[in-house]
Amino acid sequence: xxxxxxxxxxxxxxxxxxxxxxxxxxxxxxxxxxxxxxxxxxxxxxxxxxxxxxxxxxxxxxxxxxxxxxxxxxxxxxxxxxxxxxxxxxxxxxxxxxxxxxxxxxxxxxxxxxxxxxxxxxxxxxxxxxxxxxxxxxxxxxxxxxxxxxxxxxxxxxxxxxxxxxxxxxxxxxxxxxxxxxxxxxxxxxxxxxxxxxxxxxxxxxxxxxxxxxxxxxxxxxxxxxxxxxxxxxxxxxxxxxxxxxxxxxxxxxxxxxxxxxxxxxxxxxxxxxxxxxxxxxxxxxxxxxxxxxxxxxxxxxxxxxxxxxxxxxxxxxxxxxxxxxxxxxxxxxxxxxxxxxxxxxxxxxxxxxxxxxxxxxxxxxxxxxxxxxxxxxxxxxxxxxxxxxxxxxxxxxxxxxxxxxxxxxxxxxxxxxxxxxxxxxxxxxxxxxxxxxxxxxxxxxxxxxxxxxxxxxxxxxxxxxxxxxxxxxxxxxxxxxxxxxxx
Numbered sequence: 001x002x003x004x005x006x007x008x009x010x011x012x013x014x015x016x017x018x019x020x021x022x023x024x025x026x027x028x029x030x031x032x033x034x035x036x037x038x039x040x041x042x043x044x045x046x047x048x049x050x051x052x053x054x055x056x057x058x059x060x061x062x063x064x065x066x067x068x069x070x071x072x073x074x075x076x077x078x079x080x081x082x083x084x085x086x087x088x089x090x091x092x093x094x095x096x097x098x099x100x101x102x103x104x105x106x107x108x109x110x111x112x113x114x115x116x117x118x119x120x121x122x123x124x125x126x127x128x129x130x131x132x133x134x135x136x137x138x139x140x141x142x143x144x145x146x147x148x149x150x151x152x153x154x155x156x157x158x159x160x161x162x163x164x165x166x167x168x169x170x171x172x173x174x175x176x177x178x179x180x181x182x183x184x185x186x187x188x189x190x191x192x193x194x195x196x197x198x199x200x201x202x203x204x205x206x207x208x209x210x211x212x213x214x215x216x217x218x219x220x221x222x223x224x225x226x227x228x229x230x231x232x233x234x235x236x237x238x239x240x241x242x243x244x245x246x247x248x249x250x251x252x253x254x255x256x257x258x259x260x261x262x263x264x265x266x267x268x269x270x271x272x273x274x275x276x277x278x279x280x281x282x283x284x285x286x287x288x289x290x291x292x293x294x295x296x297x298x299x300x301x302x303x304x305x306x307x308x309x310x311x312x313x314x315x316x317x318x319x320x321x322x323x324x325x326x327x328x329x330x331x332x333x334x335x336x337x338x339x340x341x342x343x344x345x346x347x348x349x350x351x352x353x354x355x356x357x358x359x360x361x362x363x364x365x366x367x368x369x370x371x372x373x374x375x376x377x378x379x380x381x382x383x384x385x386x387x388x389x390x391x392x393x394x395x396x397x398x399x400x401x402x403x404x405x406x407x408x409x410x411x412x413x414x415x416x417x418x419x420x421x422x423x424x425x426x427x428x429x430x431x432x433x434x435x436x437x438x439x440x441x442x443x444x445x446x447x448x449x450x451x452x453x454x455x456x457x458x459x460x461x462x463x464x465x466x467x468x469x470x471x472x473x474x475x476x477x478x479x480x481x482x483x484x485x486x487x488x
Contacts, residue, residue, distance in 0.1 A: 103421035107299045111214035114302045120282070121311050125412050126378040128166040131276075131385070135174040147460055148177035148259030148269075149392030154470050157393070160386055161408040171385035172273050172392070178259035178460075179269055181277070185253050192222035195281045196297050198250070199226040199270040200289040202263035203234035204432045208292035209248040217298045218249070225250040225289075226270035226277065228258050234433075253277070260461040262438060265396040271369070272388040272398065275376045288370040291427040300426070304373045310416040312380050313373040314402075315423030321364035322356040323348065323403050328481045336395045337443035337456075340465045344394040346476040347469060348404050355479045356403070363417045365403030371426060383413050393464030 108114055135146035144151075152170045160169045173179065181189075200207070207225050225247065227235065232254055235241060245252050258266045267289075270277055274284045283305070285297050304313035320326045327345045331338045356365040374380050383405060390401035406413055440456050443449065449456050457466065 100421045102424045105422045111298045123378045125163045129378045130168045131171040146174050146176045150174045178257040179255045189278045193282045194221045195284040196223045200231040201228050201266045203231045205289040207247045207250045210293035214296050223249045226253045265461045268391050275381045286372040295426050311375040312415040315368040316364045316417045316420050317366040318420045320366045323365045326366045334441045339446045346473045
């Protein structure tokens with residue numbers, strides 16, 4: 001019996017696993033797995049790092065290819081570059097790419113196949129727009145004769161930026177203020193629904209005939225060249241004028257009694273107030289008098305307005321996006337009296353205009369104003385009036401005022417700012433017949449306006465530079481300017 005008991009106990013003991021051996025085997029297995037896990041983890045991390053590096057190299061290669069195609073002189077490679085892309089704008093801001101001087105314009109192939117919209121663009125914000133026609137000199141405490149731009153008070157100016165459904169604003173053409181058109185010319189322009197307009201003042205240019213104009217555009221558009229009487233006499237003595245009013249395709253429109261002392265300021269009247277000179281026009285293209293148009297105007301409307309459902313298009317400035325940089329360039333190039341440009345900019349700075357940054361909703365605050373393409377909607381007409389009022393009140397440099405008016409309208413005014421390289425492909429630039437120079441452009445100090453030089457002041461324009469501003473501007477500090485180009 002005892003032997004059986006001992007045998008059963010020994011059998012159970014022999015069947016029981018050796019825990020110490022099992023533990024040793026488990027530990028040995030864990031110790032052998034540990035280096036594998038470490039190697040696997042390290043390999044995964046290395047894989048991530050290698051993948052990240054390869055991804056960054058791929059992005060860098062794409063950016064370098066983008067830069068190479070955008071800088072290439074080969075047409076095929078240049079066509080690959082999307083100059084409207086966010087990437088290109090970012091690279092341009094970083095100074096990694098320089099936009100070409102000229103580039104191809106993506107025009108429609110045939111003007112005969114362009115579909116003209118049947119309906120006008122819907123009016124936003126402003127439904128009805130009217131204009132002051134009688135100059136009330138007492139608004140600024142003055143009893144002087146009527147001015148073309150009127151004696152606009154500071155309060156009237158401020159109120160004009162507050163959009164309402166129905167508005168009445170200053171917009172030039174005050175009665176007895178100058179820039180009168182003959183009854184014959186007024187009657188002629190009534191039929192003009194599509195207008196290509198240009199202007200010559202003080203005999204600085206002669207008309208340049210547009211080229212590549214389709215038969216359809218010749219029938220559809222009025223080509224109107226606005227001139228003063230001095231320029232009319234100059235043109236008649238230098239080129240052939242038919243029936244005293246035609247130079248080739250251009251119909252001469254004479255403005256009698258120039259409203260300003262400064263020819264450059266006179267030129268802003270047809271340029272900015274096209275809708276007032278030609279009130280029946282639905283669309284207009286403005287081109288400076290020194291330029292020869294080489295693109296069909298109907299294709300321009302299709303490219304810059306109808307295709308993208310825009311109503312106002314203007315080119316981006318080649319060098320500047322910041323108004324304060326453009327002002328600095330104007331001073332260095334003697335475009336107007338330096339202290340008056342500073343005063344102009346101090347007013348804008350006091351009223352909250354920040355220097356341009358990529359965070360702004362607009363591509364740039366500074367346009368190339370020599371070509372303007374627009375539909376004459378109430379809001380566009382209001383913008384043109386407000387833009388002109390700034391030119392009338394301050395310096396005649398309209399590029400300094402454009403971005404400010406956009407800013408004051410708080411994003412309500414939408415426009416298409418197209419690439420500068422396309423702008424340079426629209427025209428051939430011709431030199432002026434003589435160089436413009438005005439004594440006021442050389443003024444470096446306000447003291448130079450005193451005493452015998454008081455005649456340097458313009459008597460009918462820029463009066464806002466001499467009227468007391470309703471705030472202290474002495475403490476206003478203009479933003480520092482980085483001169484990033486030869487032009488400024």
